[in-house]
Amino acid sequence: MIKVLTSFIALIFLTLSVPAFAVNPDEILEDAELEARARVISADLRCLVCQNQSIDDSDADLARDLRVLVRNRLVEGDTNKQVIDYVVSRYGDFVLLKPSFSAKNLFLWIAPALFLLIGGLLAFVKLRNPDHEKVSSPLSSDEKDKLKQILDQ
Amino acid sequence: MSTELGHFALILALATAIMQSILPMVGAARSDTRLMNVAPMAAVTCFALVLLSFAALTQAYLTSDFSVLNVFENSHSLKPTLYKFTGVWGNHEGSMLLWILILAFFGALVAVFGNNLPPTLKANVIGVQGWILVAFLLFIIFTSNPFIRISPPPFEGQDLNPILQDIGLAIHPPLLYLGYVGFSISFSFAIAALIEGKIDAAWARWVRPWTLTAWMFLTAGISMGSYWAYYELGWGGWWFWDPVENASFMPWLLGTALLHSALVMEKREALKIWTVLLAIMAFSLSLLGTFLVRSGVLTSVHAFATDPTRGVFILMILCVFIGGALTLFALRASSLRAGGIFAPISREGALVLNNLFLTTATMTVFVGTLYPLFLEVISEEKISVGAPFFNLTFGPLMVPLLLAIPIGPLLSWKRGDLLGAMQRLYVAILGGFAVALIVIYVQTGAPILAAVGIGIGIYLIIGSMAELWMRAGLGRMAFSKSLGRLKGLPRSIYGTAMAHFGVGVTVIGIVAVSAFSSEDIVAMQPKDQIEAGGKTIIFEGIENAQGPNYQVQIGHFTIMEAGREIGKTTSEKRFYPARQMPTTEAGIVTYGASQLYVSLGDPQANGGLVVRIWYKSWVTFIWYGTVFMVLGAIISLSDRRLRVGAPAARKTKATAQQGASA
Numbered sequence: 002m003i004k005v006l007t008s009f010i011a012l013i014f015l016t017l018s019v020p021a022f023a024v025n026p027d028e029i030l031e032d033a034e035l036e037a038r039a040r041v042i043s044a045d046l047r048c049l050v051c052q053n054q055s056i057d058d059s060d061a062d063l064a065r066d067l068r069v070l071v072r073n074r075l076v077e078g079d080t081n082k083q084v085i086d087y088v089v090s091r092y093g094d095f096v097l098l099k100p101s102f103s104a105k106n107l108f109l110w111i112a113p114a115l116f117l118l119i120g121g122l123l124a125f126v127k128l129r130n131p132d133h134e135k136v137s138s139p140l141s142s143d144e145k146d147k148l149k150q151i152l153d154q
Numbered sequence: 155m156s157t158e159l160g161h162f163a164l165i166l167a168l169a170t171a172i173m174q175s176i177l178p179m180v181g182a183a184r185s186d187t188r189l190m191n192v193a194p195m196a197a198v199t200c201f202a203l204v205l206l207s208f209a210a211l212t213q214a215y216l217t218s219d220f221s222v223l224n225v226f227e228n229s230h231s232l233k234p235t236l237y238k239f240t241g242v243w244g245n246h247e248g249s250m251l252l253w254i255l256i257l258a259f260f261g262a263l264v265a266v267f268g269n270n271l272p273p274t275l276k277a278n279v280i281g282v283q284g285w286i287l288v289a290f291l292l293f294i295i296f297t298s299n300p301f302i303r304i305s306p307p308p309f310e311g312q313d314l315n316p317i318l319q320d321i322g323l324a325i326h327p328p329l330l331y332l333g334y335v336g337f338s339i340s341f342s343f344a345i346a347a348l349i350e351g352k353i354d355a356a357w358a359r360w361v362r363p364w365t366l367t368a369w370m371f372l373t374a375g376i377s378m379g380s381y382w383a384y385y386e387l388g389w390g391g392w393w394f395w396d397p398v399e400n401a402s403f404m405p406w407l408l409g410t411a412l413l414h415s416a417l418v419m420e421k422r423e424a425l426k427i428w429t430v431l432l433a434i435m436a437f438s439l440s441l442l443g444t445f446l447v448r449s450g451v452l453t454s455v456h457a458f459a460t461d462p463t464r465g466v467f468i469l470m471i472l473c474v475f476i477g478g479a480l481t482l483f484a485l486r487a488s489s490l491r492a493g494g495i496f497a498p499i500s501r502e503g504a505l506v507l508n509n510l511f512l513t514t515a516t517m518t519v520f521v522g523t524l525y526p527l528f529l530e531v532i533s534e535e536k537i538s539v540g541a542p543f544f545n546l547t548f549g550p551l552m553v554p555l556l557l558a559i560p561i562g563p564l565l566s567w568k569r570g571d572l573l574g575a576m577q578r579l580y581v582a583i584l585g586g587f588a589v590a591l592i593v594i595y596v597q598t599g600a601p602i603l604a605a606v607g608i609g610i611g612i613y614l615i616i617g618s619m620a621e622l623w624m625r626a627g628l629g630r631m632a633f634s635k636s637l638g639r640l641k642g643l644p645r646s647i648y649g650t651a652m653a654h655f656g657v658g659v660t661v662i663g664i665v666a667v668s669a670f671s672s673e674d675i676v677a678m679q680p681k682d683q684i685e686a687g688g689k690t691i692i693f694e695g696i697e698n699a700q701g702p703n704y705q706v707q708i709g710h711f712t713i714m715e716a717g718r719e720i721g722k723t724t725s726e727k728r729f730y731p732a733r734q735m736p737t738t739e740a741g742i743v744t745y746g747a748s749q750l751y752v753s754l755g756d757p758q759a760n761g762g763l764v765v766r767i768w769y770k771s772w773v774t775f776i777w778y779g780t781v782f783m784v785l786g787a788i789i790s791l792s793d794r795r796l797r798v799g800a801p802a803a804r805k806t807k808a809t810a811q812q813g814a815s816a
């Protein structure tokens with residue numbers, strides 16, 4: 002595992018910041034519909050040796066291999082899901098730019114809704130029952146001055 | 155010699171900052187005017203010293219003094235002078251020095267322009283700025299010192315990362331830092347208010363111009379960075395949801411929320427506790443961004459673990475400041491009195507909605523950015539969270555927010571009339587709807603979502619003007635009278651309208667470029683041609699040339715329309731031998747709001763060349779929109795009521811009350 006990781010890090014450094022050229026003309030499928038599906042799938046798959054690039058955007062050799070792999074599977078008649086499952090079975094969850102809806106990613110996926118719900122509830126409760134202290138908010142210094150003026154008259 | 159001078163000035167700056175962080179606050183606690191008066195002097199001196207230090211480093215870069223390790227590692231004698239200069243902050247140490255320079259600059263600004271502040275508040279604010287200065291000066295002196303010498307000095311430097319040798323990236327970091335660090339002022343104001351246990355509408359009025367200034371620079375910085383990525387990285391993307399981008403986007407989102415909640419606080423004395431919390435969190439996220447970018451933790455948790463000194467140091471700063479601030483907040487927040495009451499449907503209510511969605515969006519980006527790190531630390535499992543995740547979660551959160559933008563300013567304070575506001579927006583609503591239908595009709599096969607998106611953009615553009623229209627009473631009275639009223643409106647209303655207008659423009663750009671662009675990837679031989687965006691692009695051939703510090707292949711293209719030549723463009727692939735790195739310079743030609751984008755790929759075996767040609771529909775709207783946002787901020791800042799150093803506390807209070815009753 003450690004060895005894999007170190008070679009992986011080395012790879013990251015080798016490919017870091019190299020400008021990307023993405024899909025090459027010789028990879029493009031004749032069937033426009035299949036090609037369009039390939040592009041959609043590619044946008045969700047990470048180029049494993051790049052920093053936050055999809056295989057669709059990257060010119061790394063590995064990204065190219067993956068693009069070809071995706072297209073080969075499509076030509077053989079796989080559905081989009083089958084292609085993605087196949088790639089994940091080979092490269093692990095790391096390859097997915099859109100993480101799976103699994104137990105370990107549960108919090109990630111529900112976080113936005115959770116925050117919105119909790120925040121909305123808090124705001125609602127606060128608005129319904131404004132703090133009791135403000136009901137009898139004390140006089141400001143200006144008001145006190147004015148009151149004093151009036152009383153002194 | 156000047157290098158040692160700079161080094162020494164930096165150490166003196168630390169000594170001054172320590173003084174600045176202690177004496178004024180002791181003075182404020184004891185009501186000792188002499189001690190409090192140390193604050194402005196210390197802040198200005200500290201700025202002068204850091205400036206001297208920065209000038210010394212700049213000189214070392216301009217003269218290519220390779221006996222300074224930092225210059226040797228990041229510069230080259232053949233580098234164009236402009237990039238020698240901007241290279242000062244194109245590396246870790248130099249960029250930290252710039253960070254501190256800007257921090258000291260803001261402290262000095264408060265010292266010079268803060269004469270209208272109550273003396274204790276001013277002393278405390280400058281004191282808290284002093285703490286931040288001390289922390290970062292310690293960081294730079296002990297872990298990232300740019301003034302280390304090497305002996306014997308090498309003959310030639312290792313050059314700056316070629317990707318950074320670009321004017322866009324030269325301007326981007328200073329703008330971004332002005333934004334990041336600008337939020338430190340709001341933070342210091344929040345901490346000072348908590349220490350004093352006193353906070354009122356006047357406080358919000360003092361904080362707002364600083365927040366607006368920081369927000370303006372951050373907007374400009376992010377926009378600049380986005381345009382830079384667009385033309386430099388060579389595949390025409392303008393936003394990647396990269397952790398580094400997210401690091402700057404989070405403070406922007408929360409800063410936007412802060413701008414709006416401070417408005418409620420200023421006008422109605424409500425949302426005090428929340429506003430203070432936002433002020434703390436906005437700067438905390440700036441610190442977090444600095445940590446994420448500077449510690450190397452983003453590249454890999456393991457890269458962080460191999461050389462943790464810097465990362466751990468910033469992490470400590472992060473914990474002390476965020477932890478300390480939140481503890482203070484927890485202890486003192488309850489002593490802050492809440493203010494005016496308002497119904498859910500009201501201007502305040504709309505701004506609460508704005509805050510709810512902006513905060514949720516911030517948290518979404520936060521969780522998405524940090525979740526992979528978190529998971530890796532606790533379970534050794536690696537996952538990726540990329541653009542598809544953010545588009546799916548962040549996108550929907552923006553829709554209600556955008557829809558609410560024009561409505562908010564039309565609701566009155568305390569209790570508003572939603573139906574009335576919607577009725578007044580009928581032009582905007584109808585306009586958006588009509589344009590959406592037109593889009594569907596003209597672009598048959600266009601995704602419905604794209605049509606809806608464009609419709610929302612139009613609705614925002616028209617709707618943003620609704621407040622001006624209403625206030626001027628256009629159509630309800632003589633035109634000349636309306637014009638007079640229009641002239642009399644406070645500038646901040648124009649600023650708001652302009653910024654919201656800009657949001658609409660950006661939305662249209664984003665939707666159009668993702669829905670209507672065309673892309674062609676072809677292998678071309680010289681004299682081959684291809685159609686894109688109604689134009690014919692002819693590949694004229696490739697030429698090899700030599701730049702000052704790089705080799706370059708230049709592809710020449712001629713652009714024809716209706717059989718007539720309308721322009722030429724070149725697209726380059728450069729190679730920088732000093733770093734053994736290639737870069738691309740895409741050929742970009744602007745037509746109206748759209749752009750033709752030509753990028754060179756690899757040579758083919760048969761002598762052809764891979765060329766990628768995009769026609770990016772309305773892409774420039776994305777950045778024009780941000781220009782409107784920045785202009786809006788500038789117009790608001792020029793409002794007399796907000797101008798830094800303008801009316802005294804008493805007077806601002808009076809106008810705030812007027813505003814509330816208006």
